[in-house]
Amino acid sequence: MRLKDKVAIITGGGRNIGEETAKLFAQEGAKVAVVDLDKERGGAVAKAIKAAKGQAEAFSADVSDPAQVDKLVKDITEKFGRVDILVNNVAITDNKKIFDITLDEWNKVLAVTLTSPFLMGRAAARQMVAQKSPGVIINVGSTSGFYGRSEAIAYTAAKGGVSNLTKSMAIQLAPYDIRVVMAVPNKIGSPVGQDIFDPNRPVVNLRKNRAGTPMHVAKVLLFLASDDADFVSGSAVFVDAGVTAVMPGDTGVGA
Ligand SMILES: NC(=O)c1ccc[n+]([C@@H]2O[C@H](COP(=O)([O-])OP(=O)(O)OC[C@H]3O[C@@H](n4cnc5c(N)ncnc54)[C@H](O)[C@@H]3O)[C@@H](O)[C@H]2O)c1
Numbered sequence: 001m002r003l004k005d006k007v008a009i010i011t012g013g014g015r016n017i018g019e020e021t022a023k024l025f026a027q028e029g030a031k032v033a034v035v036d037l038d039k040e041r042g043g044a045v046a047k048a049i050k051a052a053k054g055q056a057e058a059f060s061a062d063v064s065d066p067a068q069v070d071k072l073v074k075d076i077t078e079k080f081g082r083v084d085i086l087v088n089n090v091a092i093t094d095n096k097k098i099f100d101i102t103l104d105e106w107n108k109v110l111a112v113t114l115t116s117p118f119l120m121g122r123a124a125a126r127q128m129v130a131q132k133s134p135g136v137i138i139n140v141g142s143t144s145g146f147y148g149r150s151e152a153i154a155y156t157a158a159k160g161g162v163s164n165l166t167k168s169m170a171i172q173l174a175p176y177d178i179r180v181v182m183a184v185p186n187k188i189g190s191p192v193g194q195d196i197f198d199p200n201r202p203v204v205n206l207r208k209n210r211a212g213t214p215m216h217v218a219k220v221l222l223f224l225a226s227d228d229a230d231f232v233s234g235s236a237v238f239v240d241a242g243v244t245a246v247m248p249g250d251t252g253v254g255a
Contacts (some may be wrong), residue, residue: 001029002226007080009073011063011120012090012223014041016189017140021087021221023172028222030085033076037090053165061092063120064111073123082131085225086124088117089140093154093155101153105181109154114161121165121180125173129188134177137165138224140217143186143240163236170234179233181224186240188212205241206252212241233242 008025010111012018014036026032026049034056036042042058052221057079061072077083091113094105117138117139128135144152145159163182186205190197191210203211220239223229238244246252 004029006030006084007082008085008086009076009083010089011035012219014038014045017217018089019045020218023049024218024222031055031080035061037062037156043188063116066119069119070122073127077127083124083127084135086120086137087221088120090116091192093152095151096153098153103220106154113155113158117162118165121169125178128178129176136225137180138221139182140255141182141184143184143244146244147237150198167234181191181232182236183217184236184238185217185219187213189218205243
């Protein structure tokens with residue numbers, strides 16, 4: 001077991017990547033706080049983990065709300081005694097163009113996608129520092145943080161921010177033995193904010209015969225959260241089947 005007795009917080013743990021990660025971490029011995037705004041979704045995942053003899057508890061909170069975040073980390077610490085791992089997985093997207101998005105919509109995407117990893121990271125790190133023990137914070141980024149897109153003006157900006165937030169957090173939390181890393185998925189399971197898995201979702205990557213599944217990301221998050229990644233901090237691991245390796249204009253089709 002690679003996370004035996006570690007306390008792991010997974011935000012957005014009620015669906016898709018977060019759900020699979022919560023289940024995998026629990027299988028690896030972690031006590032998992034399944035955090036989701038949607039109480040039913042998070043509750044169902046915690047229930048499934050318990051049914052499989054794992055340890056989990058569902059917590060319902062809006063991770064973009066500073067007061068809720070502080071209470072959440074306090075509640076989790078009270079329940080499990082400590083915090084060792086945080087996976088900042090929550091994000092929402094806008095799919096809007098620059099002339100179509102309202103300021104409220106922009107602010108909402110930035111709050112949930114960029115500010116929440118800052119708020120959750122800060123609250124979890126405070127607890128890790130108070131415990132005087134090493135910790136790991138993993139931010140889930142996106143290939144959308146590395147490119148401009150014809151839509152999703154706010155999401156692309158927010159995810160670009162998550163990339164640099166990861167680096168500054170890694171530097172500023174290094175004195176406390178807290179590693180901060182980022183995983184960068186592309187087209188995994190259902191699109192962000194949706195329930196439906198479309199097997200015909202266009203796949204643009206170097207593994208054309210394979211669609212990205214939540215487990216592809218969960219396994220990388222497990223590695224990053226474990227002591228196997230002890231020397232990994234401040235960097236990004238791309239879980240994108242090589243799509244970002246392809247030069248714009250190239251077909252991405254090998255010999
Ligand atoms: N799905 C993809 O193809 C894909 C690709 C690249 C990157 N990512 C990234 O992976 C992460 C997970 O994506 P996903 O598709 O699994 O997400 P999802 O939309 O399927 O699930 C997100 C969960 O977060 C919850 N949530 C939303 N806002 C919240 C809030 N304010 N507070 C608490 N919970 C909240 C939702 O209820 C939902 O259960 C995101 O950071 C996303 O940007 C996903």
